[in-house]
Amino acid sequence: MKYVSCVIGLLLTSQFSFSQSSDIARLEYTWFPQKDSDNSFRRFKTFVNYPIKFKNEAYLIPGIEYQNVEFQFNDEVPFNNQNLDRFQYYKVNLAYLKKFKDKWRYAVEAGLVATSNFQTNLVSDDLLFNGSVYFIKSNPKTEYTPKTRLIFGLTFNTNAGTPFPLPFINYFKEVSPKINYALGVPKTNIKYFLTPKHIMQAFVTLDGFYANVQKDISIVRNNVTEQASELSMLVALSGLGYAYKFTDYISFYAYTGYTIINNIRLRNENANDIYTINDKNSIYFRFGLKLKVY
Numbered sequence: 001m002k003y004v005s006c007v008i009g010l011l012l013t014s015q016f017s018f019s020q021s022s023d024i025a026r027l028e029y030t031w032f033p034q035k036d037s038d039n040s041f042r043r044f045k046t047f048v049n050y051p052i053k054f055k056n057e058a059y060l061i062p063g064i065e066y067q068n069v070e071f072q073f074n075d076e077v078p079f080n081n082q083n084l085d086r087f088q089y090y091k092v093n094l095a096y097l098k099k100f101k102d103k104w105r106y107a108v109e110a111g112l113v114a115t116s117n118f119q120t121n122l123v124s125d126d127l128l129f130n131g132s133v134y135f136i137k138s139n140p141k142t143e144y145t146p147k148t149r150l151i152f153g154l155t156f157n158t159n160a161g162t163p164f165p166l167p168f169i170n171y172f173k174e175v176s177p178k179i180n181y182a183l184g185v186p187k188t189n190i191k192y193f194l195t196p197k198h199i200m201q202a203f204v205t206l207d208g209f210y211a212n213v214q215k216d217i218s219i220v221r222n223n224v225t226e227q228a229s230e231l232s233m234l235v236a237l238s239g240l241g242y243a244y245k246f247t248d249y250i251s252f253y254a255y256t257g258y259t260i261i262n263n264i265r266l267r268n269e270n271a272n273d274i275y276t277i278n279d280k281n282s283i284y285f286r287f288g289l290k291l292k293v294y
Contacts, residue, residue: 024049028288030207032235034264035282038074041233041264043067043209049095051293057099065091067115069209071231073277079219084231087211089115107134107153116212117231125212125229125269130157134168147174151184189241199243203255207284209233217266219275228266228274236261237284254287 025048032041047065054060067089073081093111100106109132116126134153141147149172154165170184181190189203209231216227239257246252264277 023290024051024293025291026288027290028286030284030286032284033282034278035280037278037280038072039278040072041209042070042072045288047091051097057105059095059097061095061097063091063093063095065089065093067209069211075277077275077277079217079228079275081217083117083119083215084213084217087115087117087209087231089113089209089211103137103139105136105138107136108132109134115210116214119214123212123214126214128157130155132156132168133165141174146176147180148172197245199245201241201243202239203241203257204236204238204260205257207233207235207237207286213266219266221274226274227268229269230267230271232263232265232267232271234261234263235259235284239284249292250289251292252287252289255285257284258282259284 026046028043028045030041030043030045032043034040045065045067047063049061049063052060052062069087069089071085071087073084091111091113093109095107095109097105097107109130111130113128113130114122114126115128116122118126132153132155134151137150139145139148150170152167152169155168156165168185170182172180172182174180178193179191182188186206187203188205189201191199191201193199210233211231213229213231216229218225219228220226237257237259239255241253241255243251243253259281262279262281264279265273266275266277268274
Protein backbone atom coordinates (compact mmCIF):
# COMPACT_ATOMS: atom_id res chain seq x y z
CA MET A 1 0.00 0.00 0.00
CA LYS A 2 2.86 2.36 0.77
CA TYR A 3 4.35 1.86 -2.72
CA VAL A 4 0.96 2.36 -4.42
CA SER A 5 0.36 5.57 -2.45
CA CYS A 6 3.77 6.88 -3.44
CA VAL A 7 3.16 6.15 -7.13
CA ILE A 8 -0.22 7.87 -7.09
CA GLY A 9 1.13 10.80 -5.12
CA LEU A 10 3.90 11.25 -7.64
CA LEU A 11 1.49 11.28 -10.55
CA LEU A 12 -0.67 13.85 -8.78
CA THR A 13 2.20 16.21 -8.02
CA SER A 14 4.21 15.81 -11.24
CA GLN A 15 1.67 16.52 -13.96
CA PHE A 16 2.96 18.29 -17.03
CA SER A 17 -0.28 20.23 -17.50
CA PHE A 18 0.55 21.85 -20.86
CA SER A 19 1.21 18.54 -22.58
CA GLN A 20 -1.65 16.61 -20.97
CA SER A 21 -4.23 19.30 -21.72
CA SER A 22 -4.40 22.72 -23.31
CA ASP A 23 -5.04 24.54 -20.01
CA ILE A 24 -2.63 27.40 -19.46
CA ALA A 25 -4.36 28.99 -16.46
CA ARG A 26 -6.87 27.92 -13.86
CA LEU A 27 -8.67 29.13 -10.73
CA GLU A 28 -10.19 26.32 -8.68
CA TYR A 29 -11.92 25.72 -5.34
CA THR A 30 -12.42 22.31 -3.71
CA TRP A 31 -14.66 21.49 -0.75
CA PHE A 32 -14.45 18.03 0.76
CA PRO A 33 -16.56 17.54 3.94
CA GLN A 34 -15.65 14.48 6.00
CA LYS A 35 -18.42 11.96 6.70
CA ASP A 36 -19.32 11.32 10.37
CA SER A 37 -16.82 13.99 11.34
CA ASP A 38 -16.50 17.70 12.10
CA ASN A 39 -13.53 17.89 9.74
CA SER A 40 -13.49 19.38 6.25
CA PHE A 41 -10.89 20.03 3.58
CA ARG A 42 -11.02 23.27 1.55
CA ARG A 43 -8.48 24.16 -1.10
CA PHE A 44 -7.94 27.16 -3.35
CA LYS A 45 -5.69 26.38 -6.30
CA THR A 46 -4.39 28.47 -9.17
CA PHE A 47 -1.71 28.03 -11.81
CA VAL A 48 -0.41 29.79 -14.89
CA ASN A 49 1.74 28.32 -17.68
CA TYR A 50 3.10 30.76 -20.25
CA PRO A 51 4.12 29.10 -23.55
CA ILE A 52 6.85 30.92 -25.47
CA LYS A 53 7.03 29.78 -29.08
CA PHE A 54 10.31 29.28 -30.94
CA LYS A 55 11.10 28.08 -34.44
CA ASN A 56 10.38 24.52 -35.59
CA GLU A 57 7.30 24.17 -33.35
CA ALA A 58 9.25 24.34 -30.10
CA TYR A 59 7.93 25.89 -26.87
CA LEU A 60 9.56 26.96 -23.62
CA ILE A 61 6.90 26.92 -20.89
CA PRO A 62 7.60 28.52 -17.50
CA GLY A 63 4.86 28.09 -14.94
CA ILE A 64 3.84 28.83 -11.38
CA GLU A 65 1.25 27.21 -9.11
CA TYR A 66 -0.17 28.11 -5.70
CA GLN A 67 -2.45 26.18 -3.34
CA ASN A 68 -3.92 27.31 -0.04
CA VAL A 69 -5.40 24.51 2.05
CA GLU A 70 -7.69 25.03 5.01
CA PHE A 71 -8.03 21.78 6.95
CA GLN A 72 -10.74 22.22 9.57
CA PHE A 73 -9.54 19.54 11.96
CA ASN A 74 -12.10 19.44 14.77
CA ASP A 75 -12.24 15.75 15.71
CA GLU A 76 -11.01 14.75 19.14
CA VAL A 77 -7.58 13.15 18.79
CA PRO A 78 -4.86 12.04 21.26
CA PHE A 79 -2.39 14.73 20.15
CA ASN A 80 -2.11 18.47 19.61
CA ASN A 81 -3.60 19.34 16.20
CA GLN A 82 -3.57 23.14 16.41
CA ASN A 83 -0.86 23.49 13.74
CA LEU A 84 -2.63 21.31 11.17
CA ASP A 85 -5.28 23.80 10.08
CA ARG A 86 -3.43 25.67 7.30
CA PHE A 87 -1.05 24.48 4.60
CA GLN A 88 0.39 26.19 1.55
CA TYR A 89 1.92 24.90 -1.66
CA TYR A 90 4.18 26.86 -4.05
CA LYS A 91 5.60 25.50 -7.29
CA VAL A 92 7.79 26.92 -10.04
CA ASN A 93 8.48 24.82 -13.10
CA LEU A 94 10.06 25.03 -16.52
CA ALA A 95 9.11 22.80 -19.43
CA TYR A 96 10.29 22.40 -23.00
CA LEU A 97 8.05 20.99 -25.74
CA LYS A 98 9.27 20.25 -29.28
CA LYS A 99 8.06 18.48 -32.39
CA PHE A 100 10.69 16.01 -33.57
CA LYS A 101 8.78 13.87 -36.05
CA ASP A 102 5.50 13.96 -37.93
CA LYS A 103 2.73 13.71 -35.27
CA TRP A 104 5.31 13.29 -32.48
CA ARG A 105 6.51 15.69 -29.78
CA TYR A 106 8.59 15.28 -26.69
CA ALA A 107 8.41 17.29 -23.48
CA VAL A 108 10.72 17.63 -20.50
CA GLU A 109 9.89 19.41 -17.25
CA ALA A 110 11.66 20.25 -13.99
CA GLY A 111 10.06 21.85 -10.98
CA LEU A 112 10.70 23.00 -7.42
CA VAL A 113 7.94 22.77 -4.80
CA ALA A 114 7.66 24.23 -1.30
CA THR A 115 4.77 22.70 0.66
CA SER A 116 4.29 23.00 4.41
CA ASN A 117 2.24 24.37 7.28
CA PHE A 118 5.00 27.03 7.53
CA GLN A 119 5.02 27.39 11.31
CA THR A 120 8.46 28.97 10.90
CA ASN A 121 10.52 30.12 7.93
CA LEU A 122 11.17 27.84 4.97
CA VAL A 123 13.23 24.74 5.87
CA SER A 124 14.83 22.08 3.68
CA ASP A 125 12.15 19.46 4.45
CA ASP A 126 9.56 21.76 2.86
CA LEU A 127 11.23 21.43 -0.55
CA LEU A 128 10.53 18.82 -3.21
CA PHE A 129 12.11 18.41 -6.64
CA ASN A 130 10.35 16.77 -9.56
CA GLY A 131 11.05 16.07 -13.18
CA SER A 132 9.32 14.39 -16.12
CA VAL A 133 9.97 13.26 -19.68
CA TYR A 134 6.99 12.69 -22.00
CA PHE A 135 6.38 11.64 -25.58
CA ILE A 136 3.18 12.81 -27.28
CA LYS A 137 1.66 11.41 -30.45
CA SER A 138 -1.25 13.41 -31.89
CA ASN A 139 -3.39 12.23 -34.79
CA PRO A 140 -5.60 15.00 -36.18
CA LYS A 141 -9.12 14.23 -37.30
CA THR A 142 -9.49 13.26 -40.95
CA GLU A 143 -12.32 12.08 -43.15
CA TYR A 144 -11.48 8.47 -42.25
CA THR A 145 -9.90 8.59 -38.79
CA PRO A 146 -10.88 10.21 -35.46
CA LYS A 147 -8.73 12.63 -33.48
CA THR A 148 -6.54 10.78 -30.98
CA ARG A 149 -3.65 11.61 -28.64
CA LEU A 150 -1.28 9.32 -26.76
CA ILE A 151 1.04 10.54 -23.99
CA PHE A 152 3.54 8.31 -22.22
CA GLY A 153 6.72 8.85 -20.30
CA LEU A 154 8.53 8.78 -16.99
CA THR A 155 8.13 11.00 -13.97
CA PHE A 156 10.19 11.39 -10.82
CA ASN A 157 9.57 13.14 -7.51
CA THR A 158 11.76 13.34 -4.43
CA ASN A 159 8.71 12.52 -2.28
CA ALA A 160 7.83 9.38 -4.24
CA GLY A 161 9.59 7.02 -1.84
CA THR A 162 11.28 5.19 -4.73
CA PRO A 163 14.78 5.93 -6.08
CA PHE A 164 13.80 5.55 -9.74
CA PRO A 165 11.43 7.15 -12.28
CA LEU A 166 7.94 5.73 -12.70
CA PRO A 167 5.85 5.31 -15.87
CA PHE A 168 2.91 7.45 -17.01
CA ILE A 169 0.40 6.89 -19.84
CA ASN A 170 -2.73 8.71 -21.09
CA TYR A 171 -4.89 8.08 -24.18
CA PHE A 172 -7.53 10.42 -25.68
CA LYS A 173 -9.97 9.69 -28.52
CA GLU A 174 -12.73 11.70 -30.17
CA VAL A 175 -15.48 9.20 -30.97
CA SER A 176 -17.77 11.73 -32.67
CA PRO A 177 -18.29 15.51 -32.68
CA LYS A 178 -20.38 15.04 -29.51
CA ILE A 179 -18.43 12.34 -27.63
CA ASN A 180 -14.80 11.90 -26.58
CA TYR A 181 -13.04 10.00 -23.83
CA ALA A 182 -9.67 9.83 -22.07
CA LEU A 183 -8.10 6.85 -20.30
CA GLY A 184 -5.29 7.27 -17.80
CA VAL A 185 -4.11 8.59 -14.46
CA PRO A 186 -4.97 10.84 -12.66
CA LYS A 187 -8.26 11.05 -14.61
CA THR A 188 -10.40 8.85 -16.83
CA ASN A 189 -13.54 10.40 -18.29
CA ILE A 190 -16.09 10.44 -21.06
CA LYS A 191 -17.54 13.75 -22.30
CA TYR A 192 -20.80 14.49 -24.06
CA PHE A 193 -21.40 17.84 -25.79
CA LEU A 194 -25.03 18.79 -25.25
CA THR A 195 -24.33 21.88 -27.37
CA PRO A 196 -21.01 23.52 -28.37
CA LYS A 197 -21.18 25.51 -25.09
CA HIS A 198 -22.65 22.95 -22.64
CA ILE A 199 -20.59 19.84 -21.84
CA MET A 200 -21.35 16.96 -19.47
CA GLN A 201 -18.94 14.26 -18.35
CA ALA A 202 -18.70 11.17 -16.18
CA PHE A 203 -15.32 10.58 -14.58
CA VAL A 204 -13.10 8.65 -12.22
CA THR A 205 -10.21 10.70 -10.89
CA LEU A 206 -7.56 11.04 -8.23
CA ASP A 207 -6.91 14.03 -6.02
CA GLY A 208 -4.45 14.57 -3.24
CA PHE A 209 -2.25 16.80 -1.21
CA TYR A 210 1.09 16.43 0.53
CA ALA A 211 2.81 18.80 2.95
CA ASN A 212 5.63 18.85 5.44
CA VAL A 213 4.74 19.45 9.09
CA GLN A 214 7.57 21.64 10.31
CA LYS A 215 7.33 20.84 14.02
CA ASP A 216 6.87 17.11 14.44
CA ILE A 217 3.77 15.91 16.26
CA SER A 218 4.23 13.32 19.02
CA ILE A 219 1.71 10.50 18.76
CA VAL A 220 1.58 7.54 21.15
CA ARG A 221 0.81 4.28 19.36
CA ASN A 222 1.01 0.86 21.04
CA ASN A 223 2.69 2.52 24.03
CA VAL A 224 5.40 3.88 21.74
CA THR A 225 5.78 7.59 20.99
CA GLU A 226 6.24 8.29 17.29
CA GLN A 227 6.89 11.53 15.43
CA ALA A 228 4.57 12.55 12.61
CA SER A 229 6.27 14.93 10.16
CA GLU A 230 4.09 14.77 7.02
CA LEU A 231 0.42 15.15 6.10
CA SER A 232 -0.70 13.03 3.15
CA MET A 233 -4.12 13.00 1.50
CA LEU A 234 -5.11 10.60 -1.29
CA VAL A 235 -8.65 10.59 -2.69
CA ALA A 236 -10.09 8.51 -5.53
CA LEU A 237 -13.60 9.42 -6.62
CA SER A 238 -16.16 8.99 -9.33
CA GLY A 239 -18.85 11.45 -10.31
CA LEU A 240 -20.33 13.84 -12.83
CA GLY A 241 -19.06 17.13 -14.22
CA TYR A 242 -20.43 20.07 -16.15
CA ALA A 243 -18.64 22.78 -18.16
CA TYR A 244 -19.91 25.94 -19.81
CA LYS A 245 -17.77 27.61 -22.49
CA PHE A 246 -17.99 31.40 -22.38
CA THR A 247 -15.67 31.52 -25.40
CA ASP A 248 -13.49 29.03 -27.26
CA TYR A 249 -10.79 29.66 -24.63
CA ILE A 250 -12.54 30.42 -21.31
CA SER A 251 -14.89 28.04 -19.50
CA PHE A 252 -16.49 27.38 -16.12
CA TYR A 253 -16.56 23.84 -14.71
CA ALA A 254 -18.12 22.08 -11.73
CA TYR A 255 -17.62 18.51 -10.49
CA THR A 256 -19.39 16.53 -7.81
CA GLY A 257 -18.66 12.97 -6.82
CA TYR A 258 -18.34 10.40 -4.08
CA THR A 259 -15.03 9.00 -2.94
CA ILE A 260 -13.95 5.44 -3.58
CA ILE A 261 -10.77 5.86 -1.53
CA ASN A 262 -10.43 8.47 1.20
CA ASN A 263 -7.03 8.36 2.85
CA ILE A 264 -5.88 11.25 5.05
CA ARG A 265 -2.93 10.29 7.23
CA LEU A 266 -0.06 11.62 9.28
CA ARG A 267 3.23 9.94 8.40
CA ASN A 268 6.77 9.85 9.72
CA GLU A 269 9.86 11.00 7.83
CA ASN A 270 10.10 7.56 6.15
CA ALA A 271 6.55 7.88 4.74
CA ASN A 272 5.20 5.24 7.12
CA ASP A 273 1.66 5.80 8.38
CA ILE A 274 1.42 6.98 11.97
CA TYR A 275 -2.20 8.05 12.37
CA THR A 276 -5.29 7.80 10.14
CA ILE A 277 -7.22 11.07 10.37
CA ASN A 278 -10.12 9.94 8.19
CA ASP A 279 -10.79 7.07 5.79
CA LYS A 280 -14.59 7.16 5.46
CA ASN A 281 -15.92 7.84 1.98
CA SER A 282 -17.77 11.10 1.47
CA ILE A 283 -19.18 13.57 -1.04
CA TYR A 284 -16.80 15.88 -2.90
CA PHE A 285 -17.21 19.20 -4.77
CA ARG A 286 -14.89 21.14 -7.10
CA PHE A 287 -15.48 24.12 -9.39
CA GLY A 288 -13.45 26.77 -11.18
CA LEU A 289 -12.51 28.74 -14.28
CA LYS A 290 -9.90 27.76 -16.85
CA LEU A 291 -8.18 29.30 -19.85
CA LYS A 292 -7.21 27.06 -22.76
CA VAL A 293 -4.95 27.71 -25.72
CA TYR A 294 -7.17 25.82 -28.18
